[in-house]
Amino acid sequence: MAGNFWQSSHQQQWILDKQDLIRDRQYDLTGLTEDEYQKILSFFSGIIQVLGEQLKLRQQVIATATVYFKRFYAKNSLKCIDPLLLAPTCVFLASKVEEFGVISNSRLITTCQNVIKSKFSYAYGQQEFPYRTNHILECEFYLLENLDCCLIVYQPYRPLLVFIQDIGQDDQLLTYAWKIVNDSLRTDVSLLYAPFQIAIACLNIACVMLGKENILKSWFAELNTDMDKIQEIVRTVINLYEMWKSYDEKKEIQALLMKMPKPKPAPQR
Structure with missing residues (x-):
């Protein structure tokens, strides 16, 4: 993480203009209010936080994963990729970039399944985590492309x-x-x-x-x-x-997730 922030891709490409950010979200904001949109992004940021804690990641890694997640949806609609798939993908990529070490595929999927069932059942009920290793690896390439391979994130x-x-x-x-x-x-x-x-x-x-x-x-x-x-x-x-x-997330998030623009249906196992 050493280096000059002012010469970094973070400063030169990823400090965005607020008006541009609002404009790029217009598709999602046709079906959601700004408030609802922020609640949905906050919910998935929470999933990244809990997932990182369960995987015993440093806060720096969790923060970088969250910034990747934010950057992707700053340029793309929620319907492009299911946030439930992108969240663990961001954790997977951030763990490598921040030199935490590669999380094994089986451990990542198992942890996702456990976290969704035990910590976020209020949002997903008894629904199984619908993604597998190949989905995360494929999503990682798409994420890298959208980040323009700008992977070094300076944190506060x-x-x-x-x-x-x-x-x-x-x-x-x-x-x-x-x-x-x-x-x-x-x-x-x-x-x-x-x-x-x-x-x-x-x-x-x-x-x-x-x-x-x-x-x-x-x-x-x-x-x-x-x-x-x-x-x-x-x-x-x-x-x-x-x-x-x-805001009572446990009572309200299920309805918000139903309103969220949907990607293609989750793949069958």
Whole structure:
């Protein structure tokens, strides 16, 4: 992950314009509201998170898999590939790119089956995970093509650690900010902003949550960055938290999945 973010494909090709992102989603937004669309992407981001945890992956790998997932649907409709197939495919690819080691095909499929049945039965009932190794391998090639083989993803975790050191080691602040960075993966911020900007915004939210905003006011004031963008990220993450207060995923997601534009029927075993 060493290298220069400003010269990377992440910065040059994958920091997208918000208006372009909305325009590219128009097909899906003919049948779904923006709110419903975000809830569906958030649900599958949750599947990636749980799948990664069950496979004992580092958070960096899970985050990269989630960004791959977001990038694919930034350019494609939900009907192109079933998100239930793309989610484990992103995990499979990210584990190789982040040098975690290749997950065995049988372990990946078995874990998918167990996760869907035990953790997401509220969405899928007793439905079996319908995909096998050959589907994931085929999907991986399609994913690589759509990512234009831009596989190095810079995450907010590293700049967050640097900022915490600069502030003065504060484990409580780091823990809160780290969790908020994880939550930010459920939004579009990874597609729209630089990782260091996301790290600053998540630090800002963590400071407010812990009542430390006045203590660190001068630190934030001295930052040489676009504070308007930082505030945009803060608003996006706060909106996510507000949505979670009134949204019961276990009761609502099944109906949303029924409304989602469908790919071709799942292959028969």
